[in-house]
Amino acid sequence: xxxxxxxxxxxxxxxxxxxxxxxxxxxxxxxxxxxxxxxxxxxxxxxxxxxxxxxxxxxxxxxxxxxxxxxxxxxxxxxxxxxxxxxxxxxxxxxxxxxxxxxxxxxxxxxxxxxxxxxxxxxxxxxxxxxxxxxxxxxxxxxxxxxxxxxxxxxxxxxxxxxxxxxxxxxxxxxxxxxxxxxxxxxxxxxxxxxxxxxxxxxxxxxxxxxxxxxxxxxxxxxxxxxxxxxxxxxxxxxxxxxxxxxxxxxxxxxxxxxxxxx
Amino acid sequence: xxxxxxxxxxxxxxxxxxxxxxxxxxxxxxxxxxxxxxxxxxxxxxxxxxxxxxxxxxxxxxxxxxxxxxxxxxxxxxxxxxxxxxxxxxxxxxxxxxxxxxxxxxxxxxxxxxxxxxxxxxxxxxxxxxxxxxxxxxxxxxxxxxxxxxxxxxxxxxxxxxxxxxxxxxxxxxxxxxxxxxxxxxxxxxxxxxxxxxxxxxxxxxxxxxxxxxxxxxxxxxxxxxxxxxxxxxxxxxxxxxxxxxxxxxxxxxxxxxxxxxxxxxxxxxxxxxxxxxxxxxxxxxxxxxxxxxxxxxxxxxxxxxxxxxxxxxxxxxxxxxxxxxxxxxxxxxxxxxxxxxxxxxxxxxxxxxxxxxxxxxxxxxxxxxxxxxxxxxxxxxxxxxxxxxxxxxxxxxxxxxxxxxxxxxxxxxxxxxxxxxxxxxxxxxxxxxxxxxxxxxxxxxxxx
Numbered sequence: 269x270x271x272x273x274x275x276x277x278x279x280x281x282x283x284x285x286x287x288x289x290x291x292x293x294x295x296x297x298x299x300x301x302x303x304x305x306x307x308x309x310x311x312x313x314x315x316x317x318x319x320x321x322x323x324x325x326x327x328x329x330x331x332x333x334x335x336x337x338x339x340x341x342x343x344x345x346x347x348x349x350x351x352x353x354x355x356x357x358x359x360x361x362x363x364x365x366x367x368x369x370x371x372x373x374x375x376x377x378x379x380x381x382x383x384x385x386x387x388x389x390x391x392x393x394x395x396x397x398x399x400x401x402x403x404x405x406x407x408x409x410x411x412x413x414x415x416x417x418x419x420x421x422x423x424x425x426x427x428x429x430x431x432x433x434x435x436x437x438x439x440x441x442x443x444x445x446x447x448x449x450x451x452x453x454x455x456x457x458x459x460x461x462x463x464x465x466x467x468x469x470x471x472x473x474x475x476x477x478x479x480x481x482x483x484x485x486x487x488x489x490x491x492x493x494x495x496x497x498x499x500x501x502x503x504x505x506x507x508x509x510x511x512x513x514x515x516x517x518x519x520x521x522x523x524x525x526x527x528x529x530x531x
Numbered sequence: 532x533x534x535x536x537x538x539x540x541x542x543x544x545x546x547x548x549x550x551x552x553x554x555x556x557x558x559x560x561x562x563x564x565x566x567x568x569x570x571x572x573x574x575x576x577x578x579x580x581x582x583x584x585x586x587x588x589x590x591x592x593x594x595x596x597x598x599x600x601x602x603x604x605x606x607x608x609x610x611x612x613x614x615x616x617x618x619x620x621x622x623x624x625x626x627x628x629x630x631x632x633x634x635x636x637x638x639x640x641x642x643x644x645x646x647x648x649x650x651x652x653x654x655x656x657x658x659x660x661x662x663x664x665x666x667x668x669x670x671x672x673x674x675x676x677x678x679x680x681x682x683x684x685x686x687x688x689x690x691x692x693x694x695x696x697x698x699x700x701x702x703x704x705x706x707x708x709x710x711x712x713x714x715x716x717x718x719x720x721x722x723x724x725x726x727x728x729x730x731x732x733x734x735x736x737x738x739x740x741x742x743x744x745x746x747x748x749x750x751x752x753x754x755x756x757x758x759x760x761x762x763x764x765x766x767x768x769x770x771x772x773x774x775x776x777x778x779x780x781x782x783x784x785x786x787x788x789x790x791x792x793x794x795x796x797x798x799x800x801x802x803x804x805x806x807x808x809x810x811x812x813x814x815x816x817x818x819x820x821x822x823x824x825x826x827x828x829x830x831x832x833x834x835x836x837x838x839x840x841x842x843x844x845x846x847x848x849x850x851x852x853x854x855x856x857x858x859x860x861x862x863x864x865x866x867x868x869x870x871x872x873x874x875x876x877x878x879x880x881x882x883x884x885x886x887x888x889x890x891x892x893x894x895x896x897x898x899x900x901x902x903x904x905x906x907x908x909x910x911x912x913x914x915x916x917x918x919x920x921x922x923x924x925x926x927x928x929x930x931x932x933x934x935x936x937x938x939x940x941x942x943x944x945x946x947x948x949x950x951x952x953x954x955x956x957x958x959x960x961x962x963x964x965x966x967x968x969x970x971x972x973x974x975x976x977x978x979x980x
Binding site: 280281284285288291292295361362363364365366367368526530 | 550613614633641642650655682
């Protein structure tokens, strides 16, 4: 609990560091924020091409919109997790030379990726509006649930980031492990397909065990299908978020004292 | 586990061992940290950086830490600041700490100086509003106003450090920890830093220095600690601690007290215990001794009390046990409250050492010693040019200056008052004003007759 108090005290610091991260990232680049959108858009284009032209047995229409709804939360999760493997090691100077609440560092990573995610939402909404005008989908008030989903997902990602950032200081292989897991994760999360279309029951059960599954399904529910997320997905999201942050704080707390030495 | 509140910092048997990193131990560390929550170190897997260090720094004190490279000085500062945790022992700190362990440690190269000031300030515990109100002072102090809106990556290393220092000293800490940062920047800036640090000291900020500039320790610190291989070798008077350290660095056995003296028992124990302030302290390696130091008038008579403006000579009898080529004679006059009135030595005044071959006498002649009434003491020393003492006699002479005037301070410049225009005074004999009331009445009555 006193970690939460520390974090509350360092809120200005976290805000300032997040702003610094974003500014430093885009300073000097012409297209700036566009680059954080480029990767999901590219993925979107490739998968749309593959699944509408090469293997045209589309799961749902409009397929690009369905993809978009799943890719954005996945990108938030995977980019933040990947970057948090470096969050502490790349700020060695702060940990070793300044009295600094180390837990701020993974959170800064999560928050700056959350900002990227949030900035992509208007683009997604614009895409929805285009498809509404084309008569291919409908805009429902369910979209207002997106901020709530984002909040729950942020808590989930923050827990993972705290774990990964502190453990990777002592165990550097974690970074490569996470990189590979994320590539695998993209395919075992129902982003480019619908989980209900999977025929094999055991496989479906396996995919259900992926903690990102209920989050991605929930985003697809509110953004694409215009329906309230299922009870079980809602329950799972909350459970995962809670478990992740609790575990993250515990792991970080245990490793904290060794960070300044081990870095 | 707090020390008494008059302590700013209190360390109680603090030890710190660093883990030795091997290929396997890394994973073992993660595992033991997570599963057993047990960070105890096996002796073969660790190296002791500090062992059993105990000392206290008083509120408002300037405290210097000296020692060789690798003696644990920086570890000590990091423990005090909370960056590192002690392996055993307890550290209590009263007040807000700012640590200058590396200047500009948190600067991000891609963003501007202005933005970095904000972030650095917040890291050091200020709020955004605090920084806004100090922003101009910080920029003025750093002296790089023209570049403040440029990304920090374009700064020279000097500018970087200036900005870092400027932010750190404007945090208004209760305790400032400084690690080897006063030697950065050009001459002008390091003068400015030292002036700023003196100002902070004056305002009651507790200062802890780690430095290799022993002169700074002697000049700025009230007390010093000498750390040798992670252990406290000496604590106490900065001049003495620095000297003991220099003796060892020069390859001499640490002999705080000279065998010939009988009066310096105090030198045996590191000066934490309260000493009689009237007792002389003496230390040095003893190749050259100051056998007798006296304060005499121009006819060679010893003085203990003198009037203002008296001509005086400090006479020093020197015994040479081993002839020296590198030697400096020094004199310091101190007020009873410890502040230095005047200090000089032959080296400062451009006298080049030629020979110190056999016994002799050194005289320091002052045609007039214009001190204000009070108690004073004199330090006399003979030491090498880098400050290693052959014989240092602190407070070897105590004397008082009497005066009929009640002017204040320590020094009375020769002066007179002149009045022009419509301003006039009637002169009164200061004797009459300055005697006990009955006497004054008697003088007045006898004058009236």
